[in-house]
Amino acid sequence: KNQVEQSPQSLIILEGKNCTLQCNYTVSPFSNLRWYKQDTGRGPVSLTIMTFSENTKSNGRYTATLDADTKQSSLHITASQLSDSASYICVVSARLTGGGNKLTFGTGTQLKVEL
Amino acid sequence: EAQVTQNPRYLITVTGKKLTVTCSQNMNHEYMSWYRQDPGLGLRQIYYSMNVEVTDKGDVPEGYKVSRKEKRNFPLILESPSPNQTSLYFCASSLRGQVTEAFFGQGTRLTVV
Numbered sequence: 001k002n003q004v005e006q007s008p009q010s011l012i013i014l015e016g017k018n019c020t021l022q023c024n025y026t027v028s029p030f031s032n033l034r035w036y037k038q039d040t041g042r043g044p045v046s047l048t049i050m051t052f053s054e055n056t057k058s059n060g061r062y063t064a065t066l067d068a069d070t071k072q073s074s075l076h077i078t079a080s081q082l083s084d085s086a087s088y089i090c091v092v093s094a095r096l097t098g099g100g101n102k103l104t105f106g107t108g109t110q111l112k113v114e115l
Numbered sequence: 116e117a118q119v120t121q122n123p124r125y126l127i128t129v130t131g132k133k134l135t136v137t138c139s140q141n142m143n144h145e146y147m148s149w150y151r152q153d154p155g156l157g158l159r160q161i162y163y164s165m166n167v168e169v170t171d172k173g174d175v176p177e178g179y180k181v182s183r184k185e186k187r188n189f190p191l192i193l194e195s196p197s198p199n200q201t202s203l204y205f206c207a208s209s210l211r212g213q214v215t216e217a218f219f220g221q222g223t224r225l226t227v228v
Contacts, residue, residue: 043219105157
């Protein structure tokens with residue numbers, strides 16, 4: 001069964017500090033790994049997408065890493081801001097016959113950035 | 116503006132009263148899907164559609180129906196809603212392909228009493 005596990009479940013940090021969120025997965029056949037940011041009551045918004053051959057990808061202050069051998073990914077947030085407070089969801093995509101993707105979602109890490 | 120639009124955003128209904136949640140995208144995406152999000156659980160796929168007139172079950176399809184008569188629309192139908200279908204629902208769309216970004220709607224919070 002395809003699974004995505006994230007840690008920690010929740011995290012509180014001070015504004016300006018860095019943090020790293022973790023994701024472990026067992027998804028087959030692996031296609032790509034995505035990180036999404038979800039504000040409370042809103043739809044998820046894509047931060048990064050990484051394929052098997054990519055081991056790091058940045059989007060502003062967000063940097064994602066992927067180790068396809070150990071099936072682990074991390075999302076590093078630099079110089080956090082109050083607006084970074086949200087749920088961060090790791091999503092792993094499996095290939096579907098016919099060209100589509102089957103997404104398996106983690107339960108998310110709830111990040112709160114405080115003054 | 117490229118977007119996925121869901122309606123309504125909030126809905127309270129009674130057990131057994133048929134309802135439809137609409138989803139429309141303006142990006143000419145082939146692939147559309149519906150998810151539900153419940154506390155402590157990741158988003159779970161209800162149904163998906165690879166293209167017009169092509170739909171298939173996701174992980175939790177029981178109690179739901181969908182249709183894809185036009186490329187832009189993918190409504191979710193609850194023929195006889197029950198309280199266990201109280202949830203936050205998201206529609207998403209993407210281009211067909213392996214590494215394509217999925218765009219999500221703003222969500223529909225459904226309460227069935």
